[in-house]
Amino acid sequence: MVGDRGWRKVGLVALFLFPALIPLVVFRLFPMVASLGVSLTEWNLLRPPVFVGIENYANVLTDPKFHKALTNTLYYMVGYLPLVLIGALTIAVLLNSRLKGSTFFRGIYFLPVVTSWVVVALLWKWLLSPEGGIVNFLLGLVGIDGPGWWTDPNWAMPSIIIASVWKDLGFNMLILLAGLQGIPQHLYEAATIDGASKWQKLRYVTLPLLTPSILFAMILAMIGAFQVFDQVWVMTEGGPAGATTVVMEQVVKNAFRYGLMGEASAMSWVLFAIILLFTVFQLRFQRRWVHYGD
Amino acid sequence: MGTESRAGVWVRTIIIALGGVVFLFPFVWMISTSLTTTGELFKLPPQLIPNPVDTSAYERLFTQVPILRWVLNSVGIALSVTLLQVLSSAMAAYAFTRLNFRGRNAIFVLFLATLMVPFQVMIVPLFIELRYMGLLDSYAGLIIPEMAMPFGVFLLRQAFMGLPRELEEAAFVDGAGHVRVFFTLVLPLSKPAVATVAVFSFMGSWNNFLWPLIVINSPELMTLPLGLSSLSSRFVTDWNLLLGGATISVLPIVAVFLFAQRYVLQGVAMSGLKG
Numbered sequence: 001m002v003g004d005r006g007w008r009k010v011g012l013v014a015l016f017l018f019p020a021l022i023p024l025v026v027f028r029l030f031p032m033v034a035s036l037g038v039s040l041t042e043w044n045l046l047r048p049p050v051f052v053g054i055e056n057y058a059n060v061l062t063d064p065k066f067h068k069a070l071t072n073t074l075y076y077m078v079g080y081l082p083l084v085l086i087g088a089l090t091i092a093v094l095l096n097s098r099l100k101g102s103t104f105f106r107g108i109y110f111l112p113v114v115t116s117w118v119v120v121a122l123l124w125k126w127l128l129s130p131e132g133g134i135v136n137f138l139l140g141l142v143g144i145d146g147p148g149w150w151t152d153p154n155w156a157m158p159s160i161i162i163a164s165v166w167k168d169l170g171f172n173m174l175i176l177l178a179g180l181q182g183i184p185q186h187l188y189e190a191a192t193i194d195g196a197s198k199w200q201k202l203r204y205v206t207l208p209l210l211t212p213s214i215l216f217a218m219i220l221a222m223i224g225a226f227q228v229f230d231q232v233w234v235m236t237e238g239g240p241a242g243a244t245t246v247v248m249e250q251v252v253k254n255a256f257r258y259g260l261m262g263e264a265s266a267m268s269w270v271l272f273a274i275i276l277l278f279t280v281f282q283l284r285f286q287r288r289w290v291h292y293g294d
Numbered sequence: 295m296g297t298e299s300r301a302g303v304w305v306r307t308i309i310i311a312l313g314g315v316v317f318l319f320p321f322v323w324m325i326s327t328s329l330t331t332t333g334e335l336f337k338l339p340p341q342l343i344p345n346p347v348d349t350s351a352y353e354r355l356f357t358q359v360p361i362l363r364w365v366l367n368s369v370g371i372a373l374s375v376t377l378l379q380v381l382s383s384a385m386a387a388y389a390f391t392r393l394n395f396r397g398r399n400a401i402f403v404l405f406l407a408t409l410m411v412p413f414q415v416m417i418v419p420l421f422i423e424l425r426y427m428g429l430l431d432s433y434a435g436l437i438i439p440e441m442a443m444p445f446g447v448f449l450l451r452q453a454f455m456g457l458p459r460e461l462e463e464a465a466f467v468d469g470a471g472h473v474r475v476f477f478t479l480v481l482p483l484s485k486p487a488v489a490t491v492a493v494f495s496f497m498g499s500w501n502n503f504l505w506p507l508i509v510i511n512s513p514e515l516m517t518l519p520l521g522l523s524s525l526s527s528r529f530v531t532d533w534n535l536l537l538g539g540a541t542i543s544v545l546p547i548v549a550v551f552l553f554a555q556r557y558v559l560q561g562v563a564m565s566g567l568k569g
Contacts, residue, residue, distance in 0.1 A: 012472055013395045019378075020386035021401065023441035028408045031416035031423060038419050045422065091313060100307040107555060108314045111321065114551045114558070116501035118519040119540040122526060123324050126533050132336035134323060166317070171562065178563035227414055230503045234523050248414055255418050256508055265418045272415050 039265035046259070056266035066267065068242060069250045070274075072157065076246065077225040079161040080168075084221055085214070087165060088172035093206065095173070096180040106177070110170035117167070117230030124163035125150060125235050153243035156236050160244055163231055168224070172217045179213025180206070208291040215290050219282055226275045247271050321544070328352070328538035335533055351534035352542075361539060363514055364521040368500060369546070371433060371517060375440045375499040380492050383446030384484075388476050390447070391454040392462075402451070405444040413504075421508055435509045436517070440499065446491040449561070453487030454480060490561040493554045500547050518543040 039056055043049035060066050091109060095102050112120060127135050128149035136146030150159040183206065191201050229248035232238060238245035238253075247267065255264035322342075327335070328351055330344040355361045389395075390402050420439060421430075429435035457480065465475050481488065506520040516524065522539050529535050551558060 009393075009395075013389055013393050016385045016389035016393060016472070016476075017401070019382035020405075020442045020447055023382070023439070024405060024408060024444065027420060027423070027439040028416060028442060028444075029404065031419035032408070032411055034419035034423075035415050038422070045425070091310070094306050094310050097306055098303050099310060100303065102310075105310050105314050106559070107552070108318050110559070111548065111551070112317065114497055114501075114547050115544055116503065116519045116547070118503055118522050119324075119544055122522065122536050122540050123320050125526075126327065126537060127320055127323065129533075131531075132340070132533070134340055137338065137340055166320070169317075174559060174562045223412065227412055233503075233507075234526060251414060251417075252504070252508070255421070261418050261422065268415050268418065272412060275412065 035265050035269065038261055039269055041262045043261040044259035045261060049262070052262065056262045057270065059263060060267045060270055065242075065245070066247070066250060066270075069245045069247045072244060073226060073228060073246045075157055076161060076164075076228055077222065079158065080164050080225050081218070081221055083161065083165045084168050084172055085218060087169050088176055088217065089210075089214070091169065092173045092176035092180055093202070096177060106174075109173055112167045113170045115167065118234050120163055120167045121231045121234035124159065124166070128159050128162070150236050151240060153241050156240060156243045160228075160231055160235055163235065164228070167231075168221065172221060175217045175220075176210065176213050179210050179216075182213075183209045211290040212292060215282070215286050219279055222278060222282070223275055226271060226278070324537045324544070325541055328534055328541050330534050332532070332534060348534075351532075351538040354535055355538050355542070359521070359525060359539070360514055360516075361518075361521065361542060364516055364518045365542065365546075367433075367516065368518040368543070371436050372496050372499040374437050376492050376495040378437070378441050379443040379446055379495040380488060382441055383443050383491060384450050384481060384488065385476070386447045387450035387454050388472075388480060390451050392472065392475075392480070402447075405442075405447050408442075409444045409448070417504070417508060424509065430509055431511045431515060432509075433515065436506060439505075443491070443495060446495065449491055450484065450487055453484045457483055486557065486560070489554065490557040493550065493557045494561055496550060497547060497558075500550075 038049070040051060040053060041049035042052045042056075095106055099105075127133055130136060130146070130148045130151055133146075133149070135149075139146040147155040150156045187205050187209070188201060191205055196204070227248055228246050229252070232244050232246050232249055233252075236244045238249050248271070251264045251267050251271070254260040254267065326342055326344055329347050329349065330341070331346065331348040331350065334341065334344065334348075386405070390398060424430050424435050424439065429438065461479055461483075462475050465479060470478075501519060502517070503519045503523070506517050507523075510516055510520060513521070513524070518539075522536070522543060525539055526536055
């Protein structure tokens with residue numbers, strides 16, 4: 001029986017829960033589910049949607065532009081992932097050892113993380129500019145004739161990768177630093193007693209015990225890399241000559257430039273499926289290299 | 295143990311410092327460029343300290359471009375989003391930890407589930423939804439869809455679970471209700487976690503680009519990132535003006551970061567969840 005007190009309780013739960021739950025349902029869960037529906041239609045928002053079944057998916061999977069975008073996204077990921085992870089690992093290990101001013105430097109390396117992508121993209125576009133760019137000037141000082149960077153189809157993606165590594169390194173460094181600080185001190189003491197050198201400690205204590213954090217950083221970085229968008233949009237808008245066109249940029253262009261809502265939704269689901277596939281694969285593969293427990 | 299050599303400490307410090315210079319230099323160069331005259335921009339060798347120091351790029355930003363409006367838009371939207379997200383997340387976290395109701399765990403799993411699905415899967419229907427609601431090209435269109443913050447709910451739920459219950463029980467005995475306990479006990483006692491969520495929420499909103507890009511058309515409703523990117527196609531090689539705008543948009547967030555560094559770093563370390 002719902003008595004007076006019962007209704008008061010319902011009201012109380014509603015009062016506390018609804019300010020988050022209602023927007024969650026309306027602006028996250030509903031669009032998520034609706035997206036599947038939209039992906040099965042042809043809809044330009046001017047006329048009512050027409051059900052077309054899986055045609056959009058077939059179109060996306062056979063579209064050479066999508067293939068190019070996916071290839072470029074993978075190219076971005078293959079360049080970005082190792083650089084950002086190895087860089088972050090190096091800095092994190094150094095910052096975790098005895099060092100002058102480690103808090104200060106941690107802040108410096110983290111600064112690009114709080115900067116918006118638009119600023120990062122503009123800034124690196126200028127640094128790497130073939131005309132007046134400081135990077136090519138500095139390369140010139142050591143006798144290297146710098147490339148055209150983002151104006152050159154061969155160098156445009158590397159330019160985006162460089163800017164992205166600079167922006168994200170501090171974030172990954174912090175995840176790894178948290179992992180490093182969780183390694184129990186007594187293991188190092190035991191290794192010292194056993195006569196282990198500094199390199200041996202790094203190789204046989206630090207790295208194995210850090211693998212869960214590395215896996216975590218790697219999965220997050222991978223998911224982020226598949227969704228690369230802001231920096232591409234501002235630095236090259238997919239150019240020059242389609243050299244940096246990526247999947248999310250195609251989704252946005254399809255939906256909001258060409259009015260292909262159905263195809264854009266289908267493309268975003270294909271991307272999500274690929275991300276999921278890669279994540280599951282990594283989680284499967286982790287048993288080979290990730291070390292759990294102490 | 296003292297076996298480690300002091301030389302080793304210095305070698306590592308120097309390596310880290312050199313890397314730090316590489317990381318900091320782009321910011322220095324950004325400010326330097328913004329204070330360079332258009333004539334000096336492409337001159338070689340480039341000057342680290344501009345000669346003459348010139349503020350005309352900033353003057354042009356404030357006269358030819360509605361940058362002040364963009365700053366105010368960004369501040370207003372980021373503050374509104376932060377307030378709404380912190381309050382709604384904290385209240386939901388209170389419900390999940392202090393109120394007993396049927397389906398509590400199932401509803402919490404719903405919040406977690408949306409954390410797993412990337413935003414890109416929802417943007418098209420969300421855009422269409424807002425179009426039907428008449429919220430496109432409006433402040434409301436930037437604020438209202440952001441009201442729920444699953445990550446905040448998750449983080450505050452953890453924090454609230456860790457609080458000792460004795461004070462609350464004493465308050466209930468004294469006749470206080472849940473609303474009073476929430477506002478006068480639970481919220482103040484969880485200040486570090488609340489601050490972490492607030493800082494993340496503010497940074498997320500301040501730097502958001504994709505959503506404003508889709509929703510906003512009118513120049514006077516743009517946020518800073520969107521406005522800046524619109525400038526880059528209008529003033530293609532006016533690097534002093536573009537980087538002046540970048541400087542203006544970086545300063546507030548750097549200030550927030552320096553002021554709240556502890557909470558930012560703690561938040562990443564605790565969860566490592568991005569965006």
